[in-house]
Amino acid sequence: MSRVLSWDRSVFVLLVVTVAVGAVIDPDFAGGSNLGFVLQDIGEIMLIALPMTFLIMTGEIDLSVASTAALAGCVLGWAWQASGSMAVAVLAAVGTGVVCGAVNGFLVTRLGLGSLAVTIGTLGLYRGLCYALLGDTTVADFPAGWTNLGFSSIPGTPLPYVTPLLVVLAVAFGVVLHLTRTGRWVFAVGQSVEAARFAGIPVARLKFRLFVVTGAVAGLAGIVYDLRFASARPDGALGFELAVIASVLFGGVSIFGGVGTMWGVVSAVLFLGSVRSLLQLQGVPGNALTIITGGLLLASVVIPVVAQRWSAFRERRSRVLAAATP
Amino acid sequence: MNGGLRRVLAGREAPVAGALLVVLAVTTAVNPRFLSDQGRFDLLVAIAITGLMAVGQTFVLVMRHVDLSVGSVLGLSAFMAGSAVRGDTGGSLLVALLVGIVVGVVAGLVNGALVAFLRLPALVVTLGTLYVFQGVQALLTGGTRINADQLPTSVVSFGVTGFLGVPWLMWVCLLAAALGGVFLRTRRSGRDLYAVGSNPPAAELVGIPVARRTLLAYMVSGACAGGAGVLFLARFGGVDSNAGIGYELPVVAACVVGGVNIFGGSGTVLGALLGAMLLKTMGVSLSALSVPEFWQQAINGLLLLVAITADRIVLLRRERSARVEAARHRREQVDAGPALPTDGADRAGHDGVTTTEVVR
Amino acid sequence: MRPTRLRLVAFLAVAAASLAACGGGSSAGAGSSSSAAAPSESASAPAATAGAVKEGLKIAILPKAINIPYFDAAYAGAQKACAEIKAECEQIGPTQATGAAQLQFINTVIQKKYDALVISAADANSVVPALKKAQDAGVAVVTYDADVADTSARSVMVKPTTPDLIGKSQVDWISKAVGSGGGEIAILSAAATAENQNAWIKIMKDELAANHPELKLVDTVYGDDDAAKSAEKAAALMQSHPNLKGIISPTTVGVAAAAKYISGSKYKGTVQVTGLGLPSEMKAYVKDGTVKSFGLWDPGMLGYLGVYAAGVKASGGDPKAGFKAGDKDYTVDGDGVAIVGPPQEFTAENVDQFNF
Incomplete structure (x- = not known):
């Protein structure tokens, strides 16, 4: 366990080092406008990664998040055109996310289906509903006041408008995970479902709620996505699910559940965004970026294991040496 | 245990086969052309690639692992095999198959070594290699494409001809399924995979070489994905850098629908193949039934969920009756003599609540 | 008025090609290809073209996605144009053709202070805000192959036909x-x-x-x-x-x-x-x-014209008034669209002559 903790500490160090090195070798990288762009670019991934951390910590997974976000985005566009009110549209979009999450939660906790299988199914279903809703059309007439929120920065700062939302939610999810009873339940369920059940933790209800929250936040991310791109379209957020899961795992959350920290995940999302931006600014081509993404993910699991084996080996050797010298 | 296991396995394939027959019957009743010579041929061609990958994936899933890199392996192998026989190198279909399978086995070795020897979580490892293999393929391919006119006739015609009305691509898939099925069912090392998937620590304790078996499973999955790459090459008469992207989840879905337990320990190659057939057939039949284009994906997703749920409900019902049976049996034995230990260990492999171990 | 005439000429060329091919003779087919290939530039009546293009410009070519033969062929044309105007040319782009992925590369163009960006929009709407940001930062933006929904987000669009x-x-x-x-x-x-x-x-x-x-x-x-x-x-x-x-x-x-x-x-x-x-x-x-x-159409021409239009814009000219590429003048219509020429028809007779 301690080695995993040290991994998420390493992620934070990596983040700091990357930004520092980036600032030295490339002044453009550390410029306000670029850092603002990085924050904006990782917005949806960061949002969805927060509740996904909880889910993976309890040993579940949700692959349908990108489709959920896209469906919420499509509902936003559809409801805006139907009602003419952005407030109604936003509520409808978040509500869509909640329903999507509840369907996942129901199938997993009530019917006892594996979440990997269920969410592969709902990934297709929700994406399909996007096409059923919008077909070949794109909704691109959102009011300018709203779309400005998506891509301009807070006046006087280089920060995008999504920043306060990210900070508030990241802190809130972090507090819940590390300082409340719900958070302790999440760790307990992740360590051992059986033990958690014996301890009186309502495992099914907890997991159901986590799926609903994940859906709701994915819905929120769908709104952010629409505003950032000033349009709602059925193929929005395509493929984001693997990026989210890769970030959470890179942040030191164990895929077996029970281990991880919120700040490790937040650091990981920021680190991956910064590294990508830095490499892109250095002219590293897209094909190499794909390899680096995969390589980093592999490194995040290989390095802790190798480090542990190395220290175990050294300990054993020193013990042998100590035994050999009377 | 052996007889019981076999009974459960047989039972899990029957509903899938039944559902497949229903889909075929309904669609044919509405649209008689669905199973015309050409219609049947096209359907089987469409099934072959996913089917072959599902066969390989079964080996990994029953061990309670997963291989998400199969789509990238397919792309890589299709490109390498295509390059090997391209132009006037005088290459043949056999060379292409050989190259494709070797590429797949090497990729499987990489995955397997990381999972088996470093004991890393399979989902993370294969998600990582998904990106790495895809990037390597894109670097090698760049903007070049291998086109039909550069490939030997033997490869291109392999994709469109058949034997006894069944496409050659499907024969490859069936051959792999037959070999894989017999191996898993009858060979000692094949049975080991189920034992490891049911209870990894116990498997280690009874002396099963877990690491070697894991390596084997990944090599089989890689070889199937590599072979599928050559099928891809033959079917489309070419390959570009996008080949295979996004294939991994449908393959896992096919296995799950076919009754392969994602928590390891149970499932057969036949089931996985039937699952692939069912999913592809449903997809194609939506078009044949003239379902509006924009609704097809949603209905496809819904049908997948229904298939998984129905499978689960059948299983639950069967487990319940088995438990009742076992309880009665126990009571009789209690009456007759000392109590036996509970059957908890046996059930672990099927038990949905141990989702902690979803994706080891 | 000119676009209408252009369109008419081009259409007649295609119609002639169709008729010729209907004749069925192999010689007629070969003849049709050459007539359809006639570019629609109006060399006879040069439009008011913008001033000279500066040397040493830094131009980014951003296709919908890299690793696509079509866009590589377009880039080859772009490189040819860059050599002619002595510009520094680079193709950058994502591996997946989405607006979201293109955004990161538009940011690179802004941060790295390129003089011009020639882009094929993977998604007509989603790159608009980013392109406007790029224009604000002083980057000349030209679209080729696929346009954006808001024409104020670019200077000129080079349409294949x-x-x-x-x-x-x-x-x-x-x-x-x-x-x-x-x-x-x-x-x-x-x-x-x-x-x-x-x-x-x-x-x-x-x-x-x-x-x-x-x-x-x-x-x-x-x-x-x-x-x-x-x-x-x-x-x-x-x-x-x-x-x-x-x-x-x-x-x-x-x-x-x-x-x-x-x-x-x-x-x-x-x-x-x-x-x-x-x-x-x-x-x-x-x-x-x-x-x-x-x-x-010839994808190379898209890149070729795109670079020239971008070069004019980045040198302080306005390609919307028409621009010169190589030794030919191209006209631009009221929506800022320049047309390369009529589509090229390929048949068994001529397909071997093309390498993209």
Whole structure:
């Protein structure tokens, strides 16, 4: 366990080092406008990664998040055109996310289906509903006041408008995970479902709620996505699910559940965004970026294991040496 | 245990086969052309690639692992095999198959070594290699494409001809399924995979070489994905850098629908193949039934969920009756003599609540 | 006025090509290709072209995605133009063709202070805000191949040919291939949201309704520019429409997949395939008789003109008034669109002459 903790500490160090090195070798990288762009670019991934951390910590997974976000985005566009009110549209979009999450939660906790299988199914279903809703059309007439929120920065700062939302939610999810009873339940369920059940933790209800929250936040991310791109379209957020899961795992959350920290995940999302931006600014081509993404993910699991084996080996050797010298 | 296991396995394939027959019957009743010579041929061609990958994936899933890199392996192998026989190198279909399978086995070795020897979580490892293999393929391919006119006739015609009305691509898939099925069912090392998937620590304790078996499973999955790459090459008469992207989840879905337990320990190659057939057939039949284009994906997703749920409900019902049976049996034995230990260990492999171990 | 005349000239060229090919003789076919290839530049009446292009400009070429032969061919043209104007040219881009992925590269262009960006929008709407930001940062923005929804987000758009011509030519090709008997036809498109394809499909529908009563469009399906999905959609079309006589696929991936499917099925000879395809990919199917003719434009010209237009803009000129590329002058219409020329029709006779 301690080695995993040290991994998420390493992620934070990596983040700091990357930004520092980036600032030295490339002044453009550390410029306000670029850092603002990085924050904006990782917005949806960061949002969805927060509740996904909880889910993976309890040993579940949700692959349908990108489709959920896209469906919420499509509902936003559809409801805006139907009602003419952005407030109604936003509520409808978040509500869509909640329903999507509840369907996942129901199938997993009530019917006892594996979440990997269920969410592969709902990934297709929700994406399909996007096409059923919008077909070949794109909704691109959102009011300018709203779309400005998506891509301009807070006046006087280089920060995008999504920043306060990210900070508030990241802190809130972090507090819940590390300082409340719900958070302790999440760790307990992740360590051992059986033990958690014996301890009186309502495992099914907890997991159901986590799926609903994940859906709701994915819905929120769908709104952010629409505003950032000033349009709602059925193929929005395509493929984001693997990026989210890769970030959470890179942040030191164990895929077996029970281990991880919120700040490790937040650091990981920021680190991956910064590294990508830095490499892109250095002219590293897209094909190499794909390899680096995969390589980093592999490194995040290989390095802790190798480090542990190395220290175990050294300990054993020193013990042998100590035994050999009377 | 052996007889019981076999009974459960047989039972899990029957509903899938039944559902497949229903889909075929309904669609044919509405649209008689669905199973015309050409219609049947096209359907089987469409099934072959996913089917072959599902066969390989079964080996990994029953061990309670997963291989998400199969789509990238397919792309890589299709490109390498295509390059090997391209132009006037005088290459043949056999060379292409050989190259494709070797590429797949090497990729499987990489995955397997990381999972088996470093004991890393399979989902993370294969998600990582998904990106790495895809990037390597894109670097090698760049903007070049291998086109039909550069490939030997033997490869291109392999994709469109058949034997006894069944496409050659499907024969490859069936051959792999037959070999894989017999191996898993009858060979000692094949049975080991189920034992490891049911209870990894116990498997280690009874002396099963877990690491070697894991390596084997990944090599089989890689070889199937590599072979599928050559099928891809033959079917489309070419390959570009996008080949295979996004294939991994449908393959896992096919296995799950076919009754392969994602928590390891149970499932057969036949089931996985039937699952692939069912999913592809449903997809194609939506078009044949003239379902509006924009609704097809949603209905496809819904049908997948229904298939998984129905499978689960059948299983639950069967487990319940088995438990009742076992309880009665126990009571009789209690009456007759000392109590036996509970059957908890046996059930672990099927038990949905141990989702902690979803994706080891 | 000029665009109208241009369009007319180009259309006549294609019409002549169609008529010639209808004649069926191989020499007529070869002749048709050269007439259709005539570029539509108005060398005879030079427009008011902008001033000279500066040397040493830094120009980024951002395709929808990298690793695509079509865009590599366009980049080759761009490099040629860059060599001529002594600019520093680089192709950057994502591996997946989405607006979201392109955004990161637009940011790179801004941060790295490129003088100009020549972009093919993977998504007409989603890159608009980022492109405006780039313009604010002093980057000259020109679109090629695929435009953005908001024309104020770029200076000039270099269009391969007019949507009108693309739509009408494809209807001509299928009508020619199917023959005077006519029958049912279907369209196999790219993604349902692809703006280019949707615009062309609309024109095809109008053209069919107006001039081709013998052809009946019975279905439009989407293969998402995925080879497997496109092939399966083509097979499914034959199931749902047994009397189908032809498939038009206005996308390079779709037309190759449809041709491959038909060439290996019993429908070869009875079902015609045409659309927009790359000669290199389609060669085999034209030669085996599956495809009588198909078309495209020279992608290299898109990159070539794009770089010149961007160069003019980055040097302080306004390419909207028309610009000079190489030794020819190009006109720009009221929407800021410059047209490369009419589509090139490929047949068994001429397909070997093209290397993209």
